[in-house]
């Protein structure tokens with residue numbers, strides 16, 4: 001007999017839910033019984049994930065939302081609350097990961113990376129946490145990156161934004177634990193998504209994706225469902241004593 005993830009119905013928001021890791025997390029939380037608001041800057045992508053969830057018998061809402069825009073976030077969260085109920089699970093997954101040599105990063109590019117990866121996470125938390133406080137329960141999972149832990153050639157802005165997400169996670173955990181809200185981070189490494197394929201095509205991975213299998217302790221490429229499984233655990237009722245943690249899901253590529 002399996003224990004249900006939650007003792008009562010839950011509403012989740014997954015940002016960047018239209019592709020890759022976010023789509024997988026959306027499908028997994030829905031399969032576990034949550035109603036899922038799939039937020040994505042690209043409306044058609046959000047719609048495709050939501051449709052897949054509905055087709056599998058789950059409950060989902062597609063929301064076109066740019067996490068770099070506070071007004072867009074506020075509207076999306078309000079729509080979620082109106083149509084699904086108060087959101088008490090938030091997965092901050094939307095992110096951009098450009099490769100640019102340090103001396104070539106323009107102020108605009110730096111700002112954009114920070115606006116999506118860091119400020120977007122901050123703003124989504126600020127807009128959604130009041131709903132969690134009202135309900136006396138909440139789960140936040142922030143998708144960081146192993147680049148935050150190790151650095152990455154050609155990704156100083158990205159790595160800095162993802163490292164900041166870990167600091168944000170730990171501080172939020174300390175501030176909101178007393179409200180029944182847990183906040184954790186998952187820094188993935190090398191997960192096969194459209195974004196990883198793009199990096200490989202751009203020549204940024206030092207070879208093809210499969211070339212990294214021999215240096216990965218578990219000898220395979222990570223899949224979005226690997227991240228979704230860890231995220232689903234952190235969102236469960238019975239993960240209530242786990243907060244402020246950084247759960248590496250990386251096949252052993254980063255062990256610290």
Ligand SMILES: NC(=O)c1ccc[n+]([C@@H]2O[C@H](COP(=O)([O-])OP(=O)(O)OC[C@H]3O[C@@H](n4cnc5c(N)ncnc54)[C@H](O)[C@@H]3O)[C@@H](O)[C@H]2O)c1
Nearest residue numbers: 016018019020021041066067094095145188190191193195
């Ligand atoms: N794939 C990996 O190996 C890997 C490794 C480390 C970290 N990550 C992180 O995991 C997350 C998901 O990555 P992925 O590989 O699935 O990427 P992806 O490009 O496949 O998906 C990202 C999704 O986010 C959406 N998005 C981008 N900017 C947005 C914005 N401003 N507002 C709303 N949505 C926006 C995109 O439209 C897309 O649907 C990212 O935060 C990424 O940094 C991925």
